[in-house]
Amino acid sequence: MPRLLLSPLPFAAVLALRYLKSTRKDAFASFLSAVAAGGIALGVAALILSLAVISGFQDALRSEILGRTPQLEVELPPGADAAAARRAVLAVPGVRAAQVQARGGGWVVAEGKVQPVELVGIEGTVPRSFPGAAGRPEGLYVPRGLAERWALRRGQLLRLASPRPTLTPFGPQPRVRTLPVAGFYESGRTQQERERVALPLRAAESLVGGGSRLLEVTAGGLDEALTLAARLPAVLPPGAEVRTWQDLNRPLLFALRLEKAVLFVAVFLIVLVAALALVADLALVTSSKRPEIGMLGAMGATAGEVGGAFLLLGALVGGLGTAAGAVLGVAGAWVLDRYELLPVPGRVYFLDYVPFLVRWQDLVVVLALTLFLALVSSYYTARRAAAMDPIEAMRR
Amino acid sequence: MSVAVAAAGVHKTYVDGVRRVEVLRGVDLEVAPGELVAVVGPSGSGKSTLLHLLGALDRPDAGAIAIGGTALTELSPRRLAHFRNRTIGFVFQFHQLLADFDALENVMLPGRIARRDPRQVLARARALLEEVGLADRLDHFPSQLSGGERQRVAICRALALEPPLLLADEPTGNLDPESGAQVFDLFLELQERHQTTGVLVTHNPAIAARCARALRLEGGVLQPG
Numbered sequence: 001m002p003r004l005l006l007s008p009l010p011f012a013a014v015l016a017l018r019y020l021k022s023t024r025k026d027a028f029a030s031f032l033s034a035v036a037a038g039g040i041a042l043g044v045a046a047l048i049l050s051l052a053v054i055s056g057f058q059d060a061l062r063s064e065i066l067g068r069t070p071q072l073e074v075e076l077p078p079g080a081d082a083a084a085a086r087r088a089v090l091a092v093p094g095v096r097a098a099q100v101q102a103r104g105g106g107w108v109v110a111e112g113k114v115q116p117v118e119l120v121g122i123e124g125t126v127p128r129s130f131p132g133a134a135g136r137p138e139g140l141y142v143p144r145g146l147a148e149r150w151a152l153r154r155g156q157l158l159r160l161a162s163p164r165p166t167l168t169p170f171g172p173q174p175r176v177r178t179l180p181v182a183g184f185y186e187s188g189r190t191q192q193e194r195e196r197v198a199l200p201l202r203a204a205e206s207l208v209g210g211g212s213r214l215l216e217v218t219a220g221g222l223d224e225a226l227t228l229a230a231r232l233p234a235v236l237p238p239g240a241e242v243r244t245w246q247d248l249n250r251p252l253l254f255a256l257r258l259e260k261a262v263l264f265v266a267v268f269l270i271v272l273v274a275a276l277a278l279v280a281d282l283a284l285v286t287s288s289k290r291p292e293i294g295m296l297g298a299m300g301a302t303a304g305e306v307g308g309a310f311l312l313l314g315a316l317v318g319g320l321g322t323a324a325g326a327v328l329g330v331a332g333a334w335v336l337d338r339y340e341l342l343p344v345p346g347r348v349y350f351l352d353y354v355p356f357l358v359r360w361q362d363l364v365v366v367l368a369l370t371l372f373l374a375l376v377s378s379y380y381t382a383r384r385a386a387a388m389d390p391i392e393a394m395r396r
Numbered sequence: 397m398s399v400a401v402a403a404a405g406v407h408k409t410y411v412d413g414v415r416r417v418e419v420l421r422g423v424d425l426e427v428a429p430g431e432l433v434a435v436v437g438p439s440g441s442g443k444s445t446l447l448h449l450l451g452a453l454d455r456p457d458a459g460a461i462a463i464g465g466t467a468l469t470e471l472s473p474r475r476l477a478h479f480r481n482r483t484i485g486f487v488f489q490f491h492q493l494l495a496d497f498d499a500l501e502n503v504m505l506p507g508r509i510a511r512r513d514p515r516q517v518l519a520r521a522r523a524l525l526e527e528v529g530l531a532d533r534l535d536h537f538p539s540q541l542s543g544g545e546r547q548r549v550a551i552c553r554a555l556a557l558e559p560p561l562l563l564a565d566e567p568t569g570n571l572d573p574e575s576g577a578q579v580f581d582l583f584l585e586l587q588e589r590h591q592t593t594g595v596l597v598t599h600n601p602a603i604a605a606r607c608a609r610a611l612r613l614e615g616g617v618l619q620p621g
Binding site: 002004005006007008011014018019021022291292294295296297298299300301302303305390391394 | 448451453454473474477478479480481482486488490492493494495496497498500501504505506508509510511514515517518553
């Protein structure tokens with residue numbers, strides 16, 4: 001029973017499906033088809049996996065970085081009334097919290113050991129940019145990493161020094177304050193991050209001076225913070241600068257995006273090479289079927305039907321490869337992430353394993369672009385097949 | 397059903413490099429409905445070219461061809477394809493069967509191109525193949541058939557849509573004398589039974605003699621054979 005010819009499929013589809021099946025009989029054509037489809041599958045899988053690695057790292061890095069970055073930071077102009085600015089910001093709808101901070105460089109000194117740090121003066125409770133200590137009452141909070149290295153205990157007295165000199169009868173001396181350790185916060189494992197310590201605002205101001213003040217503003221979420229940033233300058237004194245978490249991490253976020261784009265282009269070259277194999281495959285099939293294409297024309301098949309059949313054949317080979325690659329890539333990414341199969345030294349990186357995260361947007365772009373490329377590759381041979389003169393084609 | 401074929405003053409010239417070959421120099425041909433006309437002539441005399449022009453596979457440089465009253469020169473390529481599909485059945489020297497389709501499917505192809513109901517197309521193809529004694533060869537691919545069988549399948553394919561005009565280019569030229577004779581007997585029988593108008597190109601005088609009328613193509617013009 002000729003099931004294919006009894007199907008309601010258009011004639012071009014009938015031809016394409018039969019040619020796809022028959023290429024298996026021709027050893028060289030089937031080899032080329034396998035190379036084309038396999039190459040496309042490999043390229044698609046490699047693209048999905050490499051984008052998933054970048055996405056996974058981006059995701060982990062973002063939560064790592066953003067966990068300790070203020071959502072919004074307002075730098076007040078010198079001499080501005082910080083308390084009044086804080087009240088004005090709190091009155092803006094969408095603002096969950098606002099805190100006055102003073103920041104500056106300094107050192108932590110204990111028993112002959114010195115660590116340069118950023119001193120963050122806080123008022124009231126510890127902000128969210130100090131994970132593990134957020135919400136606790138104000139006091140001296142040091143990173144857990146430093147505490148472990150120096151074997152610090154809670155309540156132990158630490159000296160904080162600043163480069164801002166104070167004049168004494170013995171000449172200018174660095175300012176030093178001694179404070180008890182109130183607690184620890186989870187320090188990040190990224191290299192970029194400087195060691196920070198949180199300390200009461202008053203103590204910080206005496207160390208770094210009260211000239212430069214900041215407001216750390218918290219909104220409902222990261223996206224809300226971005227929309228809020230546009231509304232803040234209206235209520236702030238002139239000269240105040242609003243920075244979002246994006247501004248604060250711009251170089252890093254840009255580097256991540258650039259890395260993804262460059263990797264995409266590089267890995268997409270595999271798909272490009274496979275598309276060339278597809279062109280060769282279709283060229284071989286059309287040239288081996290020349291007399292048949294001529295006979296189809298004599299029987300009254302239109303150029304559109306003949307061209308459509310070869311376009312569809314290319315789309316089928318490309319589509320099979322794309323589908324196989326998508327399954328391979330998505331399944332591979334899931335398994336590698338779920339079972340944490342690729343470990344990395346945690347002391348060097350901020351993660352214990354390579355994370356894989358398949359974003360549907362990436363998947364759509366990869367699949368659409370690959371199929372488009374397969375169609376473009378087939379279009380050339382399809383047009384040549386459609387333009388064949390029946391008499392010329394049938395001549396042996 | 398059959399149609400009349402009329403060609404008047406048909407010219408065709410090929411340019412082969414710098415050499416111009418005037419193949420047809422004013423061919424006039426009238427074929428009555430249901431008549432079978434043989435065109436004989438030495439090879440290279442332009443018999444196949446004439447057949448291609450009559451079959452709307454090529455266009456004349458000058459002159460007019462009408463099949464069943466339709467002037468071929470006025471049709472667009474798309475309409476020509478449609479016209480070939482419905483009106484003309486071709487049998488070539490080489491069977492030109494599609495290697496990836498079995499005998500039954502090959503005979504079904506014109507019907508599928510014409511977008512006829514597939515069930516009717518199947519029934520018609522099966523009946524034709526049974527008529528030519530290939531009932532047990534329906535699911536055989538061209539590579540599994542003998543030369544004579546292939547040509548019989550090709551004749552069935554040409555008749556699949558009951559075209560009013562059958563054009564044959566050396567239909568037995570590729571066969572041994574015995575199966576060639578069998579295939580030609582079959583061709584004549586089917587042509588008569590279906591009352592199809594036919595133009596047959598051959599260099600075989602024995603075959604030409606069995607047609608209703610034979611014409612000789614020589615020097616680019618048709619003369620009574």
